[in-house]
Amino acid sequence: MSDTQETEGKQRNVKRFMFLNRKAPYGTIYALESLEVVLIGAAFDQDVSLVFVDDGVYQLKKGQQSKGIGQKNFSPTYRALEDYDVEKLYVERESLEARGLTAEDLLVPARVLGAAELGALMEAQDVVLSF
Amino acid sequence: MSDTQETEGKQRNVKRFMFLNRKAPYGTIYALESLEVVLIGAAFDQDVSLVFVDDGVYQLKKGQQSKGIGQKNFSPTYRALEDYDVEKLYVERESLEARGLTAEDLLVPARVLGAAELGALMEAQDVVLSF
Amino acid sequence: MKFGILVNEGPYQHQASDSAYQFAVAALARGHQIYRVFFYNDGVNNANKLTEPPQDDRNITRQWSALAAEHDIDMVVCVAAGMRRGIKDELLAPGFHISGLGQLIQAGIEADRLVVFGD
Amino acid sequence: MKFGILVNEGPYQHQASDSAYQFAVAALARGHQIYRVFFYNDGVNNANKLTEPPQDDRNITRQWSALAAEHDIDMVVCVAAGMRRGIKDELLAPGFHISGLGQLIQAGIEADRLVVFGD
Amino acid sequence: MSVLHTTNKSPLRTRDLESCLRLSRAGCGILLLEDAVYGALKATSAGAKIEEAAKDRRIYVLGPDLAARGFTPEQLVAGVAVVDYGGFVDLAAEYHHVQAWL
Amino acid sequence: MSVLHTTNKSPLRTRDLESCLRLSRAGCGILLLEDAVYGALKATSAGAKIEEAAKDRRIYVLGPDLAARGFTPEQLVAGVAVVDYGGFVDLAAEYHHVQAWL
Numbered sequence: 001m002s003d004t005q006e007t008e009g010k011q012r013n014v015k016r017f018m019f020l021n022r023k024a025p026y027g028t029i030y031a032l033e034s035l036e037v038v039l040i041g042a043a044f045d046q047d048v049s050l051v052f053v054d055d056g057v058y059q060l061k062k063g064q065q066s067k068g069i070g071q072k073n074f075s076p077t078y079r080a081l082e083d084y085d086v087e088k089l090y091v092e093r094e095s096l097e098a099r100g101l102t103a104e105d106l107l108v109p110a111r112v113l114g115a116a117e118l119g120a121l122m123e124a125q126d127v128v129l130s131f
Numbered sequence: 132m133s134d135t136q137e138t139e140g141k142q143r144n145v146k147r148f149m150f151l152n153r154k155a156p157y158g159t160i161y162a163l164e165s166l167e168v169v170l171i172g173a174a175f176d177q178d179v180s181l182v183f184v185d186d187g188v189y190q191l192k193k194g195q196q197s198k199g200i201g202q203k204n205f206s207p208t209y210r211a212l213e214d215y216d217v218e219k220l221y222v223e224r225e226s227l228e229a230r231g232l233t234a235e236d237l238l239v240p241a242r243v244l245g246a247a248e249l250g251a252l253m254e255a256q257d258v259v260l261s262f
Numbered sequence: 263m264k265f266g267i268l269v270n271e272g273p274y275q276h277q278a279s280d281s282a283y284q285f286a287v288a289a290l291a292r293g294h295q296i297y298r299v300f301f302y303n304d305g306v307n308n309a310n311k312l313t314e315p316p317q318d319d320r321n322i323t324r325q326w327s328a329l330a331a332e333h334d335i336d337m338v339v340c341v342a343a344g345m346r347r348g349i350k351d352e353l354l355a356p357g358f359h360i361s362g363l364g365q366l367i368q369a370g371i372e373a374d375r376l377v378v379f380g381d
Numbered sequence: 382m383k384f385g386i387l388v389n390e391g392p393y394q395h396q397a398s399d400s401a402y403q404f405a406v407a408a409l410a411r412g413h414q415i416y417r418v419f420f421y422n423d424g425v426n427n428a429n430k431l432t433e434p435p436q437d438d439r440n441i442t443r444q445w446s447a448l449a450a451e452h453d454i455d456m457v458v459c460v461a462a463g464m465r466r467g468i469k470d471e472l473l474a475p476g477f478h479i480s481g482l483g484q485l486i487q488a489g490i491e492a493d494r495l496v497v498f499g500d
Numbered sequence: 501m502s503v504l505h506t507t508n509k510s511p512l513r514t515r516d517l518e519s520c521l522r523l524s525r526a527g528c529g530i531l532l533l534e535d536a537v538y539g540a541l542k543a544t545s546a547g548a549k550i551e552e553a554a555k556d557r558r559i560y561v562l563g564p565d566l567a568a569r570g571f572t573p574e575q576l577v578a579g580v581a582v583v584d585y586g587g588f589v590d591l592a593a594e595y596h597h598v599q600a601w602l
Numbered sequence: 603m604s605v606l607h608t609t610n611k612s613p614l615r616t617r618d619l620e621s622c623l624r625l626s627r628a629g630c631g632i633l634l635l636e637d638a639v640y641g642a643l644k645a646t647s648a649g650a651k652i653e654e655a656a657k658d659r660r661i662y663v664l665g666p667d668l669a670a671r672g673f674t675p676e677q678l679v680a681g682v683a684v685v686d687y688g689g690f691v692d693l694a695a696e697y698h699h700v701q702a703w704l
Contacts, residue, residue: 013490022621022704024510026568027535028381029274030389030704033422036461040482044490054621055510058538061570068564068584070280070320075570094624098512100543119625122701123604127489130497130702131389131422144371153519153602155612157670158637159500160393161270161602164303167342171363177371185519186612189640192672199666199686201399201439206672225522229614231645250523253599254502258370261378261600262270262303263593270602272391274465275423277534281508284564285592288585294593304394307426312467323467346393348431348442348472375592378600381508382695389704396636400610403666404694407687413695494694497702500610514616 015126016047021056023131025075026066031059032074034131039077042084049088049125050081051118052110057095060106078108092118146257147178152187154262156206157197162190163205165262170208173215180219180256181212182249183241188226191237209239223249264297265289266373268366270380272307273322274315279308282379283325290333297373298336299326300366301358303380306344309337311355323355330357338365383416384408385492387485389499391426392441393434398427401498402444409452416492417455418445419485420477422499425463428456430474442474449476457484502527504595508534508602511546520601521549526556529595531588533562537569540576547577554579562588604629606697610636610704613648622703623651628658631697633690635664639671642678649679656681664690 019038025031041048052060059075066073081089089110096102096112103112113121122128150169156162172179183191190206197204212220220241227233227243234243244252253259267286271278286296301308313323330337338361339349351360370376386405390397405415420427432442449456457480458468470479489495505524511517517532517539524530530553532540539546540561550559559580566573566582573582583591592598607626613619619634619641626632632655634642641648642663652661661682668675668684675684685693694700 015490017486017489020701022618023513024535024538024569026565027277027508027510029276029422033462037421037482037485041486044483044486046486046490053625054617055513055535055538058569063570063572064568065570066568069277069568070284070325071277071568072319073568092625098545099538100541115624119627122625123627123630123698125701126699127495128497128699128701129387129485129489129495130499130704146371148367148370151599151601153516154615155637155640155671157667158396158610158612160303160395164343168302168363168366172367175364175367175371177367184523185515186615186637186640189671194672194674195670196672197670200396200670201403201444202396202670203438204670223523229647230640231643246522250525253523254525254528254596256599257597258376259378259597259599260268260366260370260376261380261602265589265592272423272426272466277508281534284585285588289589289592292586292589294589304391304423304426307391307423307466310467312469312472313465314467314469315465316461319465342435346432346434346438347391347426348429348433350431350433353431353467353472375598377506377592377598378602379508380600380602384691384694396610400636403687404690408691408694411688411691413691494700496608496694496700497704498610499702499704512617515614 014047016124018049018051018125018128020128020130021052021059022054024055024058026071030131035077038086039084042086048086049090051090053092053095057091057099057101060108060110062105062107075107090118145178147255149180149182149256149259151259151261152183152190153185155186155189157202161262166208169217170215173217179217180221182221184223184226188222188230188232191239191241193236193238206238221249264295264373266297266369266376267299268376268378269301269305269308270303272304276381278379278381279322285377286329296335298338298369300338300369302340302343306339306347306349309339309349309354309358311353327355327357383414383492385416385488385495386418387495387497388420388424388427389422391423395500397498397500398441404496405448415454417457417488419457419488421459421462425458425466425468428458428468428473428477430472446474446476502596504529504531504591504598506531506533506598506600507536510535511539512544516601517546521553524557529558529560529591531560531591533565537561537566540580541571542575542577551577551579560591604698606631606633606693606700608633608635608700608702609638612637613641614646618703619648623655626659631660631662631693633662633693635667639663639668642682643673644677644679653679653681662693
C-alpha cells in the first residue's frame, strides 16, 4: 500500500462509502443494481458499509423464491459479499421491528443498530450512494 | 347518434371513463401525460370524469410558476378542458383538507366530494385510467 | 373476454411490465383474448429492441415480442410518449408498432376490461 | 470544489435528471468543477439521442450534451444498466460515453462531494 | 360485482393502501400485488387494517409476489385469499372493472 | 459540518421524510426539493414535524420547486430557509457529505 502511495505521490485515498438501501426487492430494480455497484466497488479497496433501512431490510429476508414472477432470485449474492471482503452490513432495529422481523429472518449476518447509532454511522461517512 | 348506431349496426358504445390522478405535478410526468390522454380522449364522445385525490389535488393548485425548474407550466391546460367538453372534475374533500386547501385554491372549478361519495362515483365507472 | 392492458413503466426499473406480461400470459391460458397492450409513459421503453440483459435474466422486450407473435396481439407504443423518450420506429422490437393515444381510449371502449400496470 | 453527480432516473418521467442538471449548471456558475456525471439505473435513458420532446418543452438529453460540450464534462453511461435497457453506443447523444461501474466508485473517490438524484 | 382495486406499493413506504381503503366500498375486491403484499402480513401494522377491511371487502394477495419476497400464506392476516396470475385474471373478469391505485 | 440530507418525495405520499427525520442528527442540514417541498407547508401535518426538527437541524426548501408548485415562502413553517440551486450547491459544499433519501 505504501508503494501505491509513493507511486501516486500522495496519500492513498481511502474513503468511507455507504450504500443506503431503503427499497424492497423485485418491485423495483434498485436493490439488485445497488448490489451490482457494491460488487464492483469492492475492488477499489475503500471502506465499504451496506445499510438496510425501511423496506430495504426486506432485501435480506430469507426464503425468497422469485421463479413465479419470472425474475431471478438474486438474494444469494448477499451471501457472496464476504468473498469480496464486504463485511460491514448494518440493519436498522426500528425498521426490523416495524416489520416484525429479527436478525434470524435475515439470510446473512448483519449488525442490528438502533436509529441513534445508525445516524452516527451515517454521519461518519464520506460518500453515500442511495438507490 | 342514431345514424351512427344504424351505420355500425349496434348500440353506440358510450362508457364511463374515469381518469384517476393521485400524484403531484412536476416531480413526475404522470400529471402531464394523464392530461394528454384526457385531451385525446375527449374526441371519442365518452362519459369522462377527472378525479383528483391525494397529492393529485396539487395538480390544480393556482399560481404554478415552473420556469425556475426548467419545466413548462402546463396547469393552464386544465382551464382549457371546458373547450373540449370535459366538465366533470372531482376533488376529494379529505385530500384537500389534509393539505389545508379549499376549492378557492384551485385554478378550475371542481366539485368537492367526500370519500364516501367519491367511492360511489368510482364504483359507477366502466374504465379507470390511473397514472 | 377481451382484455386491454396499459403499461406505464419501462422494463426492469419497476415490476409493472413483468406483472402485465404475467397477467397477459395467464389471461391467454384461460382462453381470454388480449385486445391490445398499450405502452405509455416510460412504458414505451419496453419496445426497445436493443435491450440485452444478462444471460441469466429475462429479456422483457423479447418476451412481449414472442407473446405477440404467438397470439397475434396488438402492441401499441404511444407516439407522443415515444418521441419524448427517443423510442421511434427504428428502435422497435418485432410486434410493437407506434400509434396515437386514441388507441388507448379505443382499447378502453372495445375491451371488456382495461387493466393498468404502473408505479 | 469537485462535484460528482449520480443520476438514477430517466428523462421526463421523474424530475431527477432535471434537478441534477440545474444543480450542475449552478455549480459551474459558482466556479466549481463537475468531475463526472454518472448515469445509472434508468438514468441511462438520458443519453438517448433520439429523444424529441414537444417543441415547447425542454430537451433534457440535448441540455446535458450542450453543458458537457461547453464545460468539458465527463458523462458516463453505465454499460451494464445500458445493456439491460437498450442504451448502446449507436444511441448515444454527443458527450455521453459508455463505461463501467468503476467510474462511479472512482467519482466517489476523486470528487469532493457525490450528489445523488433519483426517485 | 363492483370494483376490483389493485395496489402495488408497500404500505410501509407509501400511503397508497390507506387511500385505497378509504375510498373503496363494501363488496369490492382489493388485490395486493408486487410490493403491496407486505401490507397483508400479520407482522406489520398495515396487517391490522387489512384484517379489518376483510370484514366487508374481499382481500386477495398475489401468491407469486409473496413467495418472491420470502413469505408464506401462513404469515398473512386472517381473511385474505392467495391467488396466482390466473386467479388475478379470474378476478378481473368477475368484477365490473379494475381500478389501479398507482 | 455534518451531513446534508436531501429528500425529494411528498411526505403525504411516502414515508421518506419520516425516516430522514428519525435518522438525521442535531447539527445536520435537511434540504427538501422536488415534491418534498410540500412537507414544509404550514398547512400540512408534515409541517409540524419540520418545525420541530428545525429546532436542532437546519431545514432548507428549494425555492424553484416551491414556486413551480404554486406556493410561496410565506406559506412555509417557521424556521426554514429557502434556497435556489446556487444555494443548494453552497450547502453541498459546506456540509461534509450529501445523503439522498431515495
